[in-house]
Amino acid sequence: MKKNKGRKIYKTKEKNYYGKSPAGKAFSAGLSVLLIGGIGFIGYSIAEPIVNYSKKKGDNTSTTSISEQLEQGSELSTDIIGETIPPAENIGVEDFRAAAVTTLDLTSIDSLNAALSRIPQNLNIEYVEVPLKVSGGEVYYLSSAFYATQSGAIQSSLTLSEIVKAVKDAGYKPAAIISTFKDHILPRTDRAGGYITEATDEQWIDNNADSGGKPWASPYSDIALKYISELVTEAADAGFEKIICSDMVYPDFRSYDLEILGSKVSSSNRYMALTSAANVFYDTAVSKGASMQIEVSAEDLLKGKNDVISQPMMLNVSSIVLNINIDSISYGVYTNETVYEFSGTASDKVKKMLQLVSDNLRGFRNIAVRISGSSVGTDELIKAKEVIGEFGYRSFVIG
Numbered sequence: 001m002k003k004n005k006g007r008k009i010y011k012t013k014e015k016n017y018y019g020k021s022p023a024g025k026a027f028s029a030g031l032s033v034l035l036i037g038g039i040g041f042i043g044y045s046i047a048e049p050i051v052n053y054s055k056k057k058g059d060n061t062s063t064t065s066i067s068e069q070l071e072q073g074s075e076l077s078t079d080i081i082g083e084t085i086p087p088a089e090n091i092g093v094e095d096f097r098a099a100a101v102t103t104l105d106l107t108s109i110d111s112l113n114a115a116l117s118r119i120p121q122n123l124n125i126e127y128v129e130v131p132l133k134v135s136g137g138e139v140y141y142l143s144s145a146f147y148a149t150q151s152g153a154i155q156s157s158l159t160l161s162e163i164v165k166a167v168k169d170a171g172y173k174p175a176a177i178i179s180t181f182k183d184h185i186l187p188r189t190d191r192a193g194g195y196i197t198e199a200t201d202e203q204w205i206d207n208n209a210d211s212g213g214k215p216w217a218s219p220y221s222d223i224a225l226k227y228i229s230e231l232v233t234e235a236a237d238a239g240f241e242k243i244i245c246s247d248m249v250y251p252d253f254r255s256y257d258l259e260i261l262g263s264k265v266s267s268s269n270r271y272m273a274l275t276s277a278a279n280v281f282y283d284t285a286v287s288k289g290a291s292m293q294i295e296v297s298a299e300d301l302l303k304g305k306n307d308v309i310s311q312p313m314m315l316n317v318s319s320i321v322l323n324i325n326i327d328s329i330s331y332g333v334y335t336n337e338t339v340y341e342f343s344g345t346a347s348d349k350v351k352k353m354l355q356l357v358s359d360n361l362r363g364f365r366n367i368a369v370r371i372s373g374s375s376v377g378t379d380e381l382i383k384a385k386e387v388i389g390e391f392g393y394r395s396f397v398i399g
Contacts, residue, residue, distance in 0.1 A: 096319075096368045098127035098175060100399035106130070106140045106156045109166060116170040120382065120398070127242065128172040129397060130163055133231055135247055137185030137217075145230040147223075151189035160238035168239075175242035176235040177295065180217070180228050180277070182247035187215035193223040195251075198262035206251050216251050219273040220264065228277075229284045236288030243285045244321055246295035248274050248308040271307035275314045282316045293319040295370070301357040302333050302340060312363030319366035321397060324353050326373030326381075346376050346384040354391045368395035 105115035119125055133139050139148045140156040141163060148154055167174040187194025187203065194215040195204040207213035217224040232243050250265060251257075258266040264273070278294055285292040294317050296309060301322075309320065326346050333340040340356070342349040350371060361367050369388040371381050378398070385396050 094366060094395075096127065096321075096366065096395035096397075097123065097125050098129050098368070098397040099123075099125045100129040100131070100177070100370070100372065100397055102374075102399070103131055103134060103138075103140050103155070106158055106163070109158060109162055112158070112163065112166050113170070116166060116172070118378075119170075119172075120378065123382065123385075123398070125398075126173055127175045128167045128170070129175045129177050129244060129399075130167070130240075131177045131179075132160075132235060133178045133183075135179045135182045137179070137183035139231070143231065143234060145227060145234065147186055147189055147193070147227045148231070151185050153185045160234060160240075164239040173242075174240045175244060176240040177244045177246055178228065178231050178235065179247040180245050180281075181219055181224065181249065183217035183224070184214040186217045186224060186227060190223055191215070193221050193227065194218050195220075195261060195265075197260045199260065204257070204261060219248075219277040225277060225280055228281060232281050232284045232290075232292075233288055236285050236290035241290055242293060243281070243290050244293045244295050245278065245281050246297075246323070248278060248294060248296075249300055249305050250274075250307065271310050272314075274308040275311060278308055279316045291319070292317055293321050293366075293368075295321040295323050296360075298322055298324045298353045298357050299328055299333050301360045302353070303335050306360050309360065309364070318364055319368075320361055320364045321368045321370050322357070322361065323370040323372055323397075324350050326350075326371065326384075327375045328373070329353060330373075330375065346371065346373070346380045347387050350384045351387045351390070354388065358391055366395065367393055368397055369393050370397035372397075372399055 099119045101112065101115045105111050116128065119128070132141055133153075137151075137153050138155045139153045140158075141154075142157060142159050143149065143154060164174050183193075191203045195218045196202065197204055203215055205213035205215050217227075219225070228245075232245075235243055250270070253261070253265060264270060282292045294308060294315075296306070300306070309315070312318075326349055329340075329342045329349055332342065342352055350369075354369070369385075371384045371388075373381070381398050385398060388394075388396060
């Protein structure tokens with residue numbers, strides 16, 4: 001295939017890691033409060049790519065907003081909003097050395113223990129990342145959150161206390177991965193948890209229904225924010241020391257989708273909804289004694305989907321995990337202008353991806369590179385880890 005020339009690729013220079021200035025912290029905290037209040041007002045007016053024309057008569061999208069719950073003295077609202085805590089009080093420059101288990105490892109306690117025993121001993125691993133909620137919306141522990149129990153999202157019989165105990169008994173610290181807005185289950189259970197078309201008040205799905213179109217959870221939805229905050233709270237209360245929030249992205253909206261969903265998803269400041277949501281989850285985690293990181297997909301960054309990290313000064317979160325999925329990028333990354341091909345070993349692919357996306361991460365104090373994928377063995381993933389040092393990164397996640 002003839003490859004477009006696309007943009008010119010430059011090797012990145014060594015990164016400068018720095019924190020936020022006092023003025024920046026104050027600006028971030030103040031603006032976060034304003035944005036969170038704005039989200040409560042925006043509510044459910046937003047939607048996703050294609051209209052789901054199977055909307056039933058009598059569907060109700062009205063729910064109690066965060067602001068209304070605060071007026072009523074709701075305990076749940078207090079848990080969500082919390083108090084903005086300056087990042088410097090919770091996050092410092094550190095080495096993050098982790099291995100990740102899979103959802104298959106969470107089918108039983110024996111499976112989890114076996115996976116923990118396979119973690120390489122020569123990498124000085126300190127944390128084990130556990131996928132508690134994954135892309136698509138499935139939950140891999142016995143959650144008591146309302147929408148997890150009512151939607152059929154729960155896929156594992158393990159409790160959080162069992163998972164935490166197994167990780168600690170193996171000599172590691174537990175970290176939780178929680179997928180946020182790439183959730184197709186929540187909005188199917190309650191349409192107000194997803195995107196709603198502006199003019200017709202119908203549920204948006206990301207393709208035609210006949211082609212398998214799915215709804216997505218929306219950062220403009222109070223229901224989605226509450227649900228994710230409940231999961232963050234459960235994980236932190238159970239003893240997970242770090243909460244890693246992934247999939248903080250918008251769907252791949254097409255021109256027609258942007259028209260029917262309105263200016264909120266097409267404006268240049270749509271990043272505000274995602275950064276504000278990240279600050280809500282951060283405050284929730286920190287109030288429970290945990291820290292929080294945002295995981296971003298290298299493939300998404302290459303496609304220009306960097307909304308949540310585009311304004312570092314607006315984020316309370318200073319720690320980023322860059323996920324380079326070898327399986328996914330091996331098929332190429334397609335953008336409107338270029339097809340990026342990744343060939344060779346896992347190390348070759350990681351090096352090329354870091355050359356392309358490292359500049360997106362400027363402004364963050366702590367950056368870890370996650371090298372994931374099941375198409376290559378653990379040994380090759382470990383070899384690929386050595387490449388990240390060439391770009392100034394010390395922290396890593398394997399798996």
